[in-house]
Amino acid sequence: MFRLANLNLVKNLRSKQAVCLRFNSNESAKDAVQNAEAAKAPANQQADINQTPQQMTKLSPLYKYLVYKFSSTKYASIKDVPDILPSAQVHFAKDKGRAYMTIVGIGITVLGSFIAVLFGKRDHSRGMKHTDDIIKQHSEYSKAHQEMLKKKDSQVHA
Secondary structure, eight states: OOOOOOOOGOOOOHHHHOOOOOOOEEEHHHHHOOOHHTTTOOSSSTTTTOOOOOOEEEOOHHHHHHHHHHOSOOOGGGSSSSEEHHHHHHHHHHHHHHHHHHHHHHHHHHHHHHHHHHHHHHHHHOOHHHHHHHHHHHHHHHHHHHHHHHHHHHHHHH
């Protein structure tokens, strides 16, 4: 689909020619578009006349690693990653890295809870009860605390 625009709004001189289509009375609109595109085809076929300038980002070493590891463009090593890249590519790598780290964190959490359950079952089969240990610790602390308070009261009243 080809978009016609007001010539005063077009700032790029190369795209001004592509936007300005003059229809002859004996040509149909389709023929005029095809003739204009054939006559004014850019030398570089990958050039996009409607390409907007991209905001560039200077990369820190961490961002270079993220782009190397998670970017859609594959680089051979971290040294091959340029110092300045489009922000969209950096954001894509950051988002992909964030998702990867979230999945790794979930996996570590599941593994840790599985190991805690195994240790709890092992201790239960040995006859250990962690609630008894906790009650015992608190009662010992409570007795020591009560004795300390009694000594403090006796020193204050004496």
